[in-house]
Amino acid sequence: MRVLIxxxxxxxxxxxxxxxxRGGTVGEILDDxxxxxxxxxxxxxDEQDRIRRHLRVFINEEQTHALETPxxxxxxxxxxxxxxxx
Amino acid sequence: MRKTIxxxxxxSSSLRPGRKAxxxxxxxxxxxxxxxxKGAFILHAGPxxxxxxxxxxxxxxxxxxxIVLDPRDGRTLLCTAHAGxxxxxxxxxxxxxxxxQESKKPPAFAKAPEGETGRxxxxxxxxxxxxxxxxxxxxxxxxxxxxxxxEDGGVTWEGVAGFNAHPKRPAWCGDGxxxxxxxxxxxxxxxxxxxPKHLYIGLSxxxxxxxxxxxxxxAPINRGCRADFIPVPDPEYGHDVHCMRLHPLAPDRLYQQNxxxxxxxxxxxxxxxxxxxxxxxxxxxxxxxxxxxPRDPDTMWVxxxxxSTVWPRVSPGGxxxxxxxxxxxxxxxxxxxxxxxxxxxxxxxxxxxCADRHDPAGVYFGTTGGELWASTNEGEKWNCLVRHLPxxxxxxxxxxx
Numbered sequence: 393m394r395v396l397i398x399x400x401x402x403x404x405x406x407x408x409x410x411x412x413x414r415g416g417t418v419g420e421i422l423d424d425x426x427x428x429x430x431x432x433x434x435x436x437x438d439e440q441d442r443i444r445r446h447l448r449v450f451i452n453e454e455q456t457h458a459l460e461t462p463x464x465x466x467x468x469x470x471x472x473x474x475x476x477x478x
Numbered sequence: 479m480r481k482t483i484x485x486x487x488x489x490s491s492s493l494r495p496g497r498k499a500x501x502x503x504x505x506x507x508x509x510x511x512x513x514x515x516k517g518a519f520i521l522h523a524g525p526x527x528x529x530x531x532x533x534x535x536x537x538x539x540x541x542x543x544x545i546v547l548d549p550r551d552g553r554t555l556l557c558t559a560h561a562g563x564x565x566x567x568x569x570x571x572x573x574x575x576x577x578x579q580e581s582k583k584p585p586a587f588a589k590a591p592e593g594e595t596g597r598x599x600x601x602x603x604x605x606x607x608x609x610x611x612x613x614x615x616x617x618x619x620x621x622x623x624x625x626x627x628x629e630d631g632g633v634t635w636e637g638v639a640g641f642n643a644h645p646k647r648p649a650w651c652g653d654g655x656x657x658x659x660x661x662x663x664x665x666x667x668x669x670x671x672x673x674p675k676h677l678y679i680g681l682s683x684x685x686x687x688x689x690x691x692x693x694x695x696x697a698p699i700n701r702g703c704r705a706d707f708i709p710v711p712d713p714e715y716g717h718d719v720h721c722m723r724l725h726p727l728a729p730d731r732l733y734q735q736n737x738x739x740x741x742x743x744x745x746x747x748x749x750x751x752x753x754x755x756x757x758x759x760x761x762x763x764x765x766x767x768x769x770x771x772p773r774d775p776d777t778m779w780v781x782x783x784x785x786s787t788v789w790p791r792v793s794p795g796g797x798x799x800x801x802x803x804x805x806x807x808x809x810x811x812x813x814x815x816x817x818x819x820x821x822x823x824x825x826x827x828x829x830x831x832c833a834d835r836h837d838p839a840g841v842y843f844g845t846t847g848g849e850l851w852a853s854t855n856e857g858e859k860w861n862c863l864v865r866h867l868p869x870x871x872x873x874x875x876x877x878x879x
Contacts, residue, residue: 398563400561400563400564401564430580431567431582434565434567434584434586435561435564435565435567436564436565437565438565438586438598439586439587439588439589439596439598440587440589440590440595440598441589442598444564444565446562446563446564447563473563474563477562478539478562
């Protein structure tokens with residue numbers, strides 16, 4: 393699955409704005425990203441498994457707030473920095 | 479970002495025109511470590527503590543609340559980092575900040591049981607190396623108030639459950655309304671130089687707490703300290719410690735700059751005494767930082783700020799000055815030579831004042847306006863080393879091995 397990485401996190405992805413990841417839910421995708429780019433998950437998700445307040449996660453064009461949200465193989469996961477967080 | 483990071487650091491030119499940056503770095507050992515709202519900077523000193531050279535910013539855009547060198551090895555730098563969008567983390571360097579590695583397991587609270595609301599670390603606020611007999615041990619204080627310990631030089635961190643899960647912690651820490659503007663914090667982590675299991679911490683708010691068993695249990699020690707924002711006379715906890723210090727040559731004495739004045743506690747009495755009452759009345763004894771002399775436990779510096787009316791927290795009357803005491807707070811003397819004589823509305827945060835180990839000692843403070851001021855003669859005369867930095871959060875001295 394294609395994942396769009398915001399500028400705030402591209403230090404982890406070697407400056408790549410799009411990466412591939414595997415998983416059937418939002419949480420599994422983030423776990424896979426963390427295996428390949430260690431540390432990235434904790435910058436996105438807090439220790440209570442909540443998406444951090446100034447990051448937004450979309451499945452295609454729909455925002456999601458839950459790691460359990462299922463994904464289809466042709467979905468695209470988009471991570472964006474919220475306007476209030478800079 | 480757990481790989482080595484180099485591109486985040488930019489090097490500035492020397493503070494003296496015409497000198498090549500980096501030309502003397504190999505022979506310079508002393509430095510000032512500056513945490514700011516927009517990144518970290520390292521100022522390397524030339525001989526005689528002149529000719530300072532600024533390197534940075536490291537982690538541009540990240541709020542860096544504290545950057546500290548391990549005095550036990552003279553090599554390991556730890557640096558907190560918190561970007562507006564991202565979760566908080568820590569970086570470490572063993573080459574004077576040339577490259578950084580991210581902590582593999584930054585401080586984080588325990589996951590709450592199903593159905594309960596758990597806490598999350600907003601930012602790491604305070605770093606303290608552990609006892610000399612425990613190489614690699616560090617403590618970290620966070621916002622909201624949490625205490626964490628690393629035993630591997632800052633690579634991985636675990637919560638100190640004796641505090642973080644203490645049944646009285648919610649009462650001690652309050653509901654968040656009594657928090658500092660940037661959030662409630664745990665700070666002023668002090669390890670007794672005689673005993674690694676004897677710890678002190680300061681909570682804003684909450685007060686001063688002590689553990690004698692390595693952090694398994696804690697008790698408040700706030701008797702005698704005012705808390706004029708609580709309608710209870712001499713409360714057991716709930717105070718607002720701004721900065722607490724202990725001198726290794728007098729480990730049975732604590733000093734603190736509090737929201738309600740400057741205090742001293744001699745442990746034999748275990749009662750805070752307001753030594754700030756000896757300050758001039760028109761100046762008052764409200765401020766954030768307190769710095770100790772490297773060799774004289776009776777000498778300390780404070781930076782008074784206006785705590786009247788709506789708590790402006792700037793130099794009283796726009797005339798910035800440091801005040802020094804040479805007798806444990808029995809009397810105070812103004813030190814303002816070299817500082818602006820008027821229209822100087824300085825704010826100095828609790829981590830932004832320190833002293834070096836030279837003789838005479840150097841004293842340093844950073845302002846929220848991005849100026850770093852230094853005295854190489856124990857506060858008698860001040861010079862501005864750097865201007866135009868971001869809001870300065872912390873200033874620490876470092877002597878690299």
